[in-house]
Each structure stands twice: as C-alpha cells, then as structure tokens.
Amino acid sequence: MSHPKLGELRQEINGLNEQILKLVQERARVVVEIGRLKRELGLDGFDPLREEEMLRDLTTKELAPLSAADVKTIFKSIFRAALEIQDRERERQLRVSRRDLVPAHGIRVGNVAVGAGGGPALFVGPCSVETADQIDTIAEFVARLPGTKVLRAGAFKPRTSPYAFQGLRVDGLKLLRAAADRYGLATVTEVLDTSTLDVVASHSDMLQVGARNMYNTELLKAIGRSGKPVLLKRGFMATLEELLLSAEYILNEGNDAVVLCERGIRTFERATRNTLDISAVPLLKQATSLPVIVDLSHALGRTDIMLPCARAAIAAGGDGLMMEIHNAPDRALSDGMQQMTLDECARLVAALGLGHAKSAPEGVA
Amino acid sequence: MSHPKLGELRQEINGLNEQILKLVQERARVVVEIGRLKRELGLDGFDPLREEEMLRDLTTKELAPLSAADVKTIFKSIFRAALEIQDRERERQLRVSRRDLVPAHGIRVGNVAVGAGGGPALFVGPCSVETADQIDTIAEFVARLPGTKVLRAGAFKPRTSPYAFQGLRVDGLKLLRAAADRYGLATVTEVLDTSTLDVVASHSDMLQVGARNMYNTELLKAIGRSGKPVLLKRGFMATLEELLLSAEYILNEGNDAVVLCERGIRTFERATRNTLDISAVPLLKQATSLPVIVDLSHALGRTDIMLPCARAAIAAGGDGLMMEIHNAPDRALSDGMQQMTLDECARLVAALGLGHAKSAPEGVA
Amino acid sequence: MSHPKLGELRQEINGLNEQILKLVQERARVVVEIGRLKRELGLDGFDPLREEEMLRDLTTKELAPLSAADVKTIFKSIFRAALEIQDRERERQLRVSRRDLVPAHGIRVGNVAVGAGGGPALFVGPCSVETADQIDTIAEFVARLPGTKVLRAGAFKPRTSPYAFQGLRVDGLKLLRAAADRYGLATVTEVLDTSTLDVVASHSDMLQVGARNMYNTELLKAIGRSGKPVLLKRGFMATLEELLLSAEYILNEGNDAVVLCERGIRTFERATRNTLDISAVPLLKQATSLPVIVDLSHALGRTDIMLPCARAAIAAGGDGLMMEIHNAPDRALSDGMQQMTLDECARLVAALGLGHAKSAPEGVA
C-alpha cells in the first residue's frame, strides 16, 4: 500500500483538504451571520430559491473533471451539511432534547410521581370503564399493588367500527373518577378530540393520547395549552422521530409533563398483535429525558408472554409498564383477549420483584 | 383410493353430516329468533358470557375421542360461523356496502360531479396555499385542464414538526376560495379538527380527511353531520377494512357523499415515499359503490414515474387521480420534491389521453 | 427580502462558493488519479482507514465557528460526494444498467421471444406438476392462448413445511417437458439449488429463481454460468436495488438473458396475500433494459381482482404476466386458492384484448 506516487497524491489531497476547510469555515461564519439577520427580520432560515440560484451560478462555470450533476451533488451536500448544522442546532434546541425536562421528583400525576426512579410505574386497569362495579373492583385491586401505580381505563373509545362499543363517555369519566377517589388512585384516560378535552381534563389526572391520535397536531397543541400531564403513545406506524416531534408539539405550548409510550408497531408478524419495538426504549431515553413506558397489552395482544416481555421492558430501561386487566376478561366489552385477570396481574407484579400486592380486605377477590 | 372399508366409513360420515346439518339448521333458526328478540329488547347481539357458559356446559360431558379443547374449538367455530352469518348480515347492512350510494349523476362537488363515469376526475393543485399569486396561477392552469377537475390545496397543514410551515389557515382558505371562484373551480382542502370544521366547510366545496386523521372518529362523525362531500384518505398504516369502517362513520351520520382515496402505505421499500397499493382500487370498488381515487403524489413521492402509475391507477378502475402541482416546485414551502410543474402536469394529462389543456390566455405561463 | 446587508453577505457566499468549487475540482482530479493508480495496483477504491486519518488531521486544527463534529460532517459529505461520483460511475458501469442488454428480437426462451415488444408475454401454468393428465390438459390449453406464452409449472417446490408436497422433482421435470413438447411450448420451472441446476437446465427452456432464493448468491452465480434464460423473482422482502444487484450476479457471469419479476411484497395489509408494488414496474424499467413481468397470482393470492390488476400491470409498462392456472383448482396439491380455472384464464386474456384462445380440438375442455 506504500507506492510512492500514491503517497505524493495523498499529500496533495491533504493540502487541498486544508484549504477547503478554511473556506468552508469562512462560509459557515457568513451563513451563521445570515441566519442571525434573517431571524431578526422574521424570515425563515431555509430558502430553496436561493440555493437554486447558487447552483445555477456555479454550474455555468468550467467544471471538468466534474459534471454539472457532480457539482450540484457536492454543493448540495455542502448546503445540506450547513443545514444539518442548523438542524442539529435546532434539534439541540428542540425542547424535547433537553436533559432537564423532568423535575427531580418526577412528573406529578395526581398523588404519585412518574419518572423519578424508584422502580417502574404501573399503569393498570381495564380497556374500558363498563360499570360502577367493574371499575370499583379493579380500582380496589390496583390500590393494593406495590409501588407507583396509576389507574387507567377508557371512557371515550376510538373504535374501528362505528357500531362497536364507543365507551361510556362522560358517564365513564365520572365512574372512573369516583372509583379512583374511593381508593386514593391517580388516573389516566384517553382524550379523543379538542371538543371533549375540557371535560376529560376536569375528571382525570392525566390525559392519554392514543396511537391513532399521535399525529393529531391540533389535539397535541390543545393538550399542551391545558398543562395536564400527558401519556403520549407512539402511533403503530410512527417512527421514533415522529413521536419525538409529536411530543415537541406539546412541550412547545409550555407543557413538559409528557410520558412517552412504546406500544408496538404494525409489521408482517402475526404471532403478536403488534411487534414490540424494544429498542425504542433506549433510543428514546437517549434522545430525551422524558420518561418512557411500555404498553405490553397493545404491543402483544396476548397475555401468555407478558412476564418475559415485562422483564425485557424494564431491563431495557423502561420507566413503567402499561397493562390491561379485567375482573372478567372473557366478558369484557372490548379487547377481551389481551386483558389479564387480576390474579394474573398480581402474580406478574410479584414475579417482577416489584413487591406483593397488599392482601385484600375481607370478601374481596 | 377405492378401498371398500374406506367407502363404508365415508358413507357413515355422509350420514352424520346430514344429521349435523339438520341440527345446525334448527340451531340457526333459534339463533335468528334470539337475535330478533334481542334487537327488540335493545340488547347487543354478541354475548361472550353466554358463549362461555355454553362451552362450560358442553365440556362437562363425556367427550372422547375429543378433548375439552377440541370441543371448544369445534363449538367456537360453530358459534363463529353463526356470528359470521350475523356479521355478513350486518356487513351486507353496512351502509358502505350498498351498491346505490352514488346517484346516477355522481357525487356533486361544487359545480362538478365525481364518480359518474366519463373519465377520471382530476384533483390537482399545490400542497399548500402560499400566496395569492401562487394559487391564482395554479387555479388558472387547472381551469384549462380537460374533463372533470377539482382544485386541491392545503390551508391547515398537519406537519410532523411544530416548527414546519403549518399552512396559512383561515387566510389560506380565503385565498383558495377566491382563486377558485375566479376560474369557476370546485375546491377540496383538508380539515384537521372538529374545532375548525365549520370555517373549512364554509370556504371549501369538499372536505379532505388526511391519512393521519383516518382514525379520528370524532372528526369523521362531525363531518358526517356536516353533510359536505368528503375525500377520505386511507391512513398509511390502515387496512382496507379499516378505511371502509372509517367511511361508515361518515355514512352512518347521514352523509353518503364520500370519495375514497388510496395514497400509498408505509413499507420497507424506500424507492418510493410510500408503496402504492394498486390492488386497493379493485378491492374497494368491489366492497363499495363509493368512488375510489388514487393520490399519486403521496404514494410515490417522486414525479418521474407519475405517468405509468397514473395509467395503472386508471386501468385498475380508479375514478380519479390526485396530483400535486406547483408553479415553482423548487421553491415550495412544503413537499417540493413530489410536486410536478404545470408543464409536466399538462403533458401527463395529455399522455393519459384525457384531452389537451386549453391554451392559456395571452401572457400566462 | 431585499435587505442591503443580506445582499452583501450573499455576495460573500457567492465568492466563497466559487473558491470552494475550484478546490473541490482540483481535489476531484487528484482523487480520480488515485483511483486510476489503485486500480493499476489492484487495490480496492474505498479505504476507510485513509478517511479516518484525513478526518483526524483536519479536526486537530482551529475550527471555529465549526465544531469537530461539524467538520467531520462536512468532510464526510465531501468524501461521500466523491464516493457517490465513483458509485454512480460504477453503477453506470453496472451491467444491469446498460440500455442494450436485450437484443432487438428479445430474450429467446425456447421457441419464443420475451421483451421484444409486441404485447405482454404470458407465463401460465399450474403451481406444481401433479400428474401427466393434469399437465397435458393445461399445456393443451396454454398452447391455444394468443400471443407469446411460456408454460410454467413447479417440479422442485420450496415449501414452508417439510411435510407439505415437495413437488415431483425429476419426474415432474420430465412430465413438464413431455407435455410442452407435445404442444410446442417453451417452459419455465424453478431451480432450488446448485446441486439440481444441471438436471433442471437440461429439461427446461428457462430457469426460475423463486422469491425465497433471490439472495442465494451461489445459485445466482451458477445460473449465470449456465447461460440459460432466467426468470428472477423479487424476494418478498427485497428492495428493488437488491433485486437489481441479484440480477447483476447473473449478468456478471456472462448471462444477460434475465427477465425480472415483481411478485408482491410482504406488508401489514392482509386483503391480498402480498402487496403488489406496481411502481416497481416503471422503476425497474427505468433502471435497466431487462424485461419486467408481474406475477399476479403470488402478489394477490386471490383470483377475483386478477383482471383489473393485470390491466394495471400492462398499463404500468409490464412486459408480461405470470398467472397460475389449474384444471381443478379446488383439488390442487398446492396453492389452490390462488389458481384460476382454465375458463377464467381464457376470459381474462380475452378481456385484456390480447386476442381469443383458439378453439379446442374436439372433445377437449
């Protein structure tokens, strides 16, 4: 590899590299200055017309051994590099990338705190609020679980078919609130739309943005303005970058109390309802300081592998687990197959080493 | 294959089949009667608790050579068959499955009709309304295209990042309306949320539900109540069944003026922005009488294969094409790369044999 | 937008652009010279160690306002641009990209020619050779179809389960050859492995590489050396770039007689067996001059939308169609559901306007 001519040519490249570096530095200085000026003038940083003009200018010159296409490629990559610097700059400035988003005591949800360390938080409850008895039985059970827990249950349900059970809506909110209050629990429930945001926010400690609403930017903005803690689920076909930008919509309105939730993505594999993207957990933790939890029920759609997957979620760094439970899953009005029984849930929590559920008061399941 | 014993056993099976058939017929008669009674009583048809009970009853008997699991499998398949009969019944009753949804003269959108035969309708315009001049230039061009056309342009934009151009919103609606009126065009524009539905509906002839909002059931219901014609895009992660049920949300509120739009699905292939699912066109046409169009720009994300794909969309039975055009795509504030120039669009329309654009008035591009 | 200071800064950028251009041109000249020298010395063009060294050198200098990371980004993009020039160069040199691969009279397959224009070629036949009668009946039918046709049928079958029908293997090859010869047909059949390549090649006019073997580089190379015409199917998980590089494996061994076949990709949608990627047709036609056909049976897995999809495939520029047919699909030993009856096939071919099947000799179905 040490042919002398090769050595000479490489020296020449080194010299040219240095000269190019100096000019690119100089160019970057001017670009930064232009950016600053444009911000002062209230103009957008990116100006494709201006790029087009520069490329037209450059390609009217003598270009050999490069072709016009080559010059465009190279300069577009210089422009792109400059834009990437700006983008990375902006990304560093993305609120979601800040390392100090979560206060030392965690994100407050009702009377508990999420994301402050101290073991995974449990977001547990039925798919839907169905009856006063059902939600009471389940709330009573959740209250006895060890550690940090939030009672989850749907009142407004986003169902594929208009003829499927759509949730008890405001009645469901009331039942959920009452049951939670009886046992001293914090709650999370889904909000579907800006028009029902206020009523949901007034009954629940935390708002859930479901997977189908992750791209609903108007809702995200309104939730941002509401100031309520949010559980933001990843869309089942959304990239992690898109999830982070959806969070940014909320943060940008002044609301940092966001918990991110991986809940499986849609793939070709049918052994599970979705495919749990476990690498999302460390990737999100790396990209943001917001807490990251895993919704095992929607990711898996089956309860028989819940325990090993829960272990994996925690091992990967997850700050919490979401799991659907039901006192009688076979009878559930929605998603029966993926809901655990209360016993199964108690056993799973014990197997995870999170402690044992407190014994039930007499006469309770 | 003609072993005598085998023949005897098969005769036995035939006899048993007949007896089972008689009983299943009898059972179906009773199930139908129960269904009728439950509808009268206002009860839901499906009752998992009841199934559970029947299965428990059945599996307490002597089962050999079957196991309890086998009996459950068989009876669940009998139950399922019964439910499938009911489901098919209900599906036949799904409004979206009706063959008479579209009046003979098509779905009226402003001053044109879509889905009445007579060549594919063109939904053409820029990604976003940007300036009065831009939308005027483009509207003037669209008006000269042959056949049925609708001017499309975004005013409320659902962007991944909160810092990307969010559309001119109400100002954009006004500019779009003004330009369309100047050239006698019908318009379609996206509606993002129930809170802005009224203002969009009052400025545009047709409402567009974007791919990210296909699951937004609250919006679908509100649009159904609005009575305005709708262009409903398939979510990029949505099955066809889900798309049809989203349409059902709108129809169920009394609004049949729905046009379905295939716009590509998210797959692993990166040569195109999404993967155009061409088989969606005949499958949807088979499942519903609503018109079906293809959004080539979002499916492909590139303009160089627009013509063969447009031909394929029409050959597959598509009732229309959606295409993004821009008078200066390089300068576009959004989605520059996938927008055609006006000239490219004119050439494509001519190559499709839809006729030639009328010549422009003097001095126009 | 015409602030005077902005104008000045832009002039400065223009000057810097010019100087950078000159240096990058000079650098490209030297890189080209190095490439030439390395080829003479038999060295690989890409040397990551050398890039690493250059980057280390560059980042030891004073870099403000750039960071070390910025400089790496910019120079990596300059390196990448240089490599892209070389890659595009190499790609232009990829044999598969040549515009003259197919002789004017097309690729000869037995007594017919594929890809010479003159209407789509039909690759038609049963999934598997099953019996002498079955393949004879079907061959007799195929011979009466209008236009260019090739009899397809599997003898060596790549089945998911070891207990599923694995094909008649060499016996199947003989039955296929005999039936084809009786009716003067060319044949194509799948080859699974280098060890059976010779026997397949000696009985069939064309070799098929199935979707599951598209990445089988040893097989591709051996087929390249065999010189036989090849039907190369896209893997159901393969990008178009990967398909083209698989073709390159064959071409690189001196065999240009390759027909590419889109056969659907695996996605989340379950209405079809796979998702027909119609944009693959124009994209492949753009990338290579090899003929491109569409396997409708495997893409769709259902026969009811075969006709509109066949129309789409032809409209998109396809050079041929592959379709599975069977004289008694319900009884087929493999893939019964996706095979058309002979009557359905005859009607489809007529509806496509490819002409009508010649009437059968007396007494034939």
Add this chain to the structure above:
Amino acid sequence: MSHPKLGELRQEINGLNEQILKLVQERARVVVEIGRLKRELGLDGFDPLREEEMLRDLTTKELAPLSAADVKTIFKSIFRAALEIQDRERERQLRVSRRDLVPAHGIRVGNVAVGAGGGPALFVGPCSVETADQIDTIAEFVARLPGTKVLRAGAFKPRTSPYAFQGLRVDGLKLLRAAADRYGLATVTEVLDTSTLDVVASHSDMLQVGARNMYNTELLKAIGRSGKPVLLKRGFMATLEELLLSAEYILNEGNDAVVLCERGIRTFERATRNTLDISAVPLLKQATSLPVIVDLSHALGRTDIMLPCARAAIAAGGDGLMMEIHNAPDRALSDGMQQMTLDECARLVAALGLGHAKSAPEGVA
C-alpha cells in the same frame, strides 16, 4: 337480560348443542378411523376433492334459514376444526415442538455446550475473517471472555452486490480454524450452499444458516443430514412459524442440534437497521425446547444501545447473544458501523454481570 322467552330459547339452544356435540363426537371417531386407514394405505390425510363432494351433497338439500353459502361456511368450519385437530396433532408431533430436544448438558458445539442453562452463551467475532492477524487478535480476546463463548466469523459471505467483498472462502475457513485452535475456541461460520457444505463442515464446529438462507430448503435438508450443530437465523421477513418449520426441515433429517436466532425483522422504522422482535424470544421458547439466542448486531446495526438491548434479550429468556466485534471497526471490510471494538465488548460483558474478561497476556491489546 332475564326476559322469559329469551330463557326458553336458550334452553332450546342448549339442547341442540348437546345433540350436535354427540354427532360431532361420532363424526370425529369416524374421521380418526379414516385417518388411521389412510395412513395404513399410504394416502395423504387431506383430500380437498372429498370435501368438495361432501359440500356438494349437503347443499343440494333444503337449507332454510341457511343459504348454501352459510352451510358451506359452517361445514367448512367443522372440516377445518377436524383438520385443526389433526394439525394440532401433527404439530404436537412436529419434532421441533418436543420438550426433550436438548440433552441435559446442552447442545455440544466443539468444546462448549449451549442451552444447558448457566448463563447466556456468547457468539462473538468479526463479520468476516480478513487476515491472520485480525482473526488471531480477536480470537485471543474472545478466549478471555467469561462463560460460554463461540468464535463467529464469516468466510463465505452472502453480499448484496457481486462487487462487494465476498469473504476469503476456504482460506477464511482455514484462518478461522487455526485461530480458534490456538486459543481453544469453538467456532461457527456461515454455509451458503449445498456445494460448499462439506468444506465448511470440516473446518467449523457449528454451521450458521444466515437470514437470507432460512427458506433454502435444500440446504436445510443437507445440513440436517450432516449432523453438525446449526445456528439457524430467522429471515428478516420470516414469521416465527416459518422459522420453526425451517428448523423442522433440519430436525426431520435426524439432526436435533439446532440453535434458533432472532436477528431483527425488516420494518418501516429506520432508527435501527432492523427491528429487534423481542417477543420472538418467549414465543420461540414456548414453542420449542431448542435454545434461542439474539443477534444484536444485525438487529440493531448500531452499537450505542447494545447494552440495554442485551439486557432485554437476557431478561426475555434468551440463551445467548451474538455480537460482532472488530479490533478496528472503522477499517472493517464489511459492516464496519455495527461492529463493537474489543474494549466496548469487554465493558458490555462486564456490565451484563457475566464476569470480567481475564487479563490479557503481556503486550496484547
């Protein structure tokens, strides 16, 4: 819900259920007898023609309130249930489903045992054997790792492009063997084709079937006959069922020494090279007693989240980890970006609590 008429009708259903059950039991007895007879006669169990005939018979009768389609649906589900019983029977009989496949001391690979408990086995080494020095340095490092380890490295490489580095082939096998022997290590390397199986098998302790060859049934059968231990990777677009059936091809030839490997599936997400399907681990462990390992390098394609994902793989029940390492990843001839340095690997193994690497002999990195 306790309407009296409803109660009566339900009693009637109960009675009919019982009668149907008796007949289905009787029918099952006869089906089992037919199956037994057919096995004796060497006939296939499934006979679609016979089903067709039964359905034709049944639908010629009076069917109200059922339609012919309904009867077909119901009886097909009865047939299907019967077939499912047989299938589950056969599946229970699938060798891969047996709980006793792995001897108590695990699967022997050279001088180590995999899958016998006692901590995850490490399959570690470079993507490709490149030089004697490179593989020696790495082997020396691997030998010092704690616990069970196997040296992995490619000699025959399945590359997408014919112009990419194809591996040192037989020379690579020899270098790998020599390095492994020097440090007392067991080896695994990929086999691409039946034609090179013998030479690979004679140089390596374990054969690897790569993701692109998982469907290569001829290769699987030949490997089954070879009797060598196998590392079978899941195809990146393969379902778990398909992976298990590929393993069955090997087992069916009398070779039970199979280790399964999850290595990520191809999805839309691009933050990782593939998407690690963590639920595959418990699902495979549930379906088979074969050991299951996770290839982190190919699943992730990046090293920065290797540790949390390794923890997740072990927490989910994985029997081992595969990781690519290189003494100088930047210089690697293939897959440089996803290979860890030796230091990174040592730190990761320590962080996993598998113990610390033994200190290197003097003068070694």
